[in-house]
Amino acid sequence: MALRRAALLSGSFAALLLSPAMAQGKRPFINDKKAPDSRHDLDVIQQHVKDTLPAARRATVCIDLGDGTGSGVVVSPEGLILSAAHVTSGVGKEFTVIFEDGRKLKAESLGLVASTDCAMARIIEPGTYPFIELDRDDTAKLGDWVYALGHSGGFDKERGIVVRIGRLVQMKDSTVQSDCSLIGGDSGGPLFDLNGHLIAIHSRVGSRTPENMHVPVREFLKNWDGLTKAEFIGEGPFAKKPEKGKGFLGLGTKDRPGGGLDIEKVGRESPAEKAGMKAGDILLKMDGTELKSKEQLQDLLKEKAPDDRVALELLRNGKPETLTLRLGER
Template identity: 50%
Template sequence: MRLFKNCLVVLVLCCSSTLAERLYVNDKRFPESKQDLVAIQDALVDHLGKARSATVCIKLNQGSGSGVIVSPDGLVLTAAHVVAGVNKKLTVIMEDGTEYEAKSLGLNADNDAAMLQILDQTDLPFVDIEPKNDSKKPEIQLGDWVFSLGHAGGFDAERGSVVRLGRMVRVAKSTVQSDCKLIGGDSGGPLFDMNGTLVGIHSRVGRVLEQNMHVPIQVFHTYWSQLSAGEFIGSGPFAEKPVPGSGFMGMAVKETASGLEVTQLEPRYPAHIAGIEVGDVILKIDGDEFRLSSELREFMEQSSAGDLVIITYTRDGEEVEEELTLAKR
């Protein structure tokens, strides 16, 4: 089923990413008439509705960023520094406020590109993306008109995503720059050309509001298979590579005939936050049985801060399953 879904995603992207007629105003140094301004306005109005419906807010722990859906089954492109890791549990908020569970897939820590997957959803709104090309260079050109979207400052039900109109001021192979005004919360959001085609993902929000960097879609095409497979690519600076042994649950256990009984919890650490209590008996972690303290110790030596784990335990004879994200030791 996953193979079928991946094939469907590729098919949709290939079929939907067709070259559209270039807006003639792009080839002028500046709008020269009312007609030119109206052409820009009409292009924005024609494509804004579809673009906003696919632009999402991404919630992770106490922070939030933005992203954009690029397939009907919920594949989302965003920035690596927004998700900050692979296989993380996330919440995606649609333009109308609907919330979906999601998990992060792969990321490129060098180029600030990342993917995540909305879980168990179909027929979601999505946008067209710039087609892959042999040169791996952005199709967008210096001076082209573009518009950006993002949940600036976090999700706001009354306001929705925020649109900014601007032009390309720098175009390079691994990064592009626009003068669209972006602030915190916009990171990971989409940059569109005036045909409504996704051409970039917001990366670095500049100290000067008109100086903002975006990851070109060609970077995503280059690493598409690794990102969709959940790989961690590169060594920074946009995400910290997992360090085995750095994960911490915040609980102590002792061996009993029925399993590992929790004897102590650290307040405000993952086990305590997940609702585990002293006296609970740990049976499984990620589906594997744990009976010995040495088994738990070995597991933690291979686990990293930020890992999502599923703990199965018993309380008063009832079996309970909880998810928790490991803290940094």
Template identity: 45%
Template sequence: MNMLGLILTLLFGLIFLHGEVVEVEAWKKKSPSDITDLLSIQERLRELLPNAKRALVSIEAGDGAGSGVIVSKEGLVLTAAHVIGKTGKKMQVRLPNGKRASAISLGGSEISDAAMLQILGDEEWPFVPIANKGDSKVGNWCFGLGHPGGFDKERGVVVRIGKIIAKKDETMQTDSRLLGGDSGGPLFDFDGQLIAIHSRVSQKPDQNFHVPIESFHANWNTFKDENLISYDSMQDGGFFGVACEETEAGLIVREVISGTAAEKAGLKLNDILLEVNDEPLDSREEFIIIISSLKPGDEAKILYQRKEARLSVKANLGVRPSLVEE
């Protein structure tokens, strides 16, 4: 093959390869281009729904009701903390076909509104896959399931589609509309993965709030061991004195409160918190929990990053003035 022929072959090969690369699924585009994209999104939702719906449960807790989703064949259910109320609480769950089963609440967190319960018995249950930390992004398509108004076998599972509008710390915001009874229900991405749990409803269609799956990842063993992280339990704990924000770079200090242990230890704005007492920090919630588990006067070793340098400091925690951010 002469040089001209080789160049033309490579050129046509690149054009063909380029044509394959730029073809993006409709639900991965920033917005649908035409009716074909909308139909593709609809068809994708139809593909994902059967598996997602099988794992949805309606939770009947005696003094209230909500939704949840099964995430293991052993019957582990993720839901909202305000649905279970407390640990060790007996309740009933119902699957979409109306089948009932007994369950008991495990642990959770009032900070993020995340919680777990366990279906009792040796039966294997349908379940859904869980997304990894960071899989969900602002702008992604999503769909939510739930039982608004309570379980209704004739009506069936209610499905709403939308997009992620915002994601911050322990909260995700979407325009996938929520109603009373949806609390604790699942929010999925268009790979069929569980990305969040419904938390707070609003009258405004774009103000629907969910617990990101990251809150469960950060506290998985704590919740399974039947620990409930409550505001009351934190009130007697230690106080460091910083307000933090979760970012891709890490847990960034946004405010250092005057007169607190953090100020005395020399923490500054934009420092990145890495560890407390040799425990790595994966989330703002985890930082609050660790600090609150200590007592006023206890010494905490803080590892943090300032620009390119990693620094360590020991600080004696103060008394928590009120229920404020760390």
């Protein structure tokens, strides 16, 4: 009996060592070892990843921009997403996010930091979404074991999200480096610690797959207010600020006696056509300003940049309509 009890206690002790859930998010001892030196050490790493991976996968999304894809991760039940600025590439852009199960939802980019590659977006369809917790206390240290997720090469439902395990090999103020293997399509995806907390977002995929840079969560937290307010923050290599005067509507108009503009032509595949405007409509206002001449409309557009949202009021067959659209690029 005594031997059996000792064996049971020994098994329970091993289970405690292997289960990060039982450790209540404490720092795994394996992070403080120079290298694993036993099968048990490897089992500990495996068990941490096994326990935290399902939630991490559910919250990781593919960002489909139409002409390319990247990755991101949901960080709130309302659908806030963290990604990289070079993935979202602007403020107020609309795109599709795809969860691992293939569910597609509409989203739009919020703010970004052009100098450090931070970006935020949000799902614009109402709902409650799977999300993960941030490492708000900035606990990651050099040498920690981590794992990277992402939609490598684009969304592939049959394959699923790709998981790569590695360590933090360099840490600086605004970047961390891991030796996780990443490729195109992973950009904007999440880097997790062994407790399943988000510690960084993939930024620069190196020419050698195990040499990759990530933006630490502290950079997002430092700029959180501006990101949520859809601000274009700073200047840098990861995003180019839209230029005023390059906003494109795609209408041919002429002045109308008494005010307003007769729409004579709507450009093919233009923002105006995509919003449903038609030749024969009468354009009355833009963003609440009454339109009295073609030149006035052009002057208003000179203050607009690509992707700016505008509200247009018009008459169609004598009935008022209001359309909201995003401008294209001239």
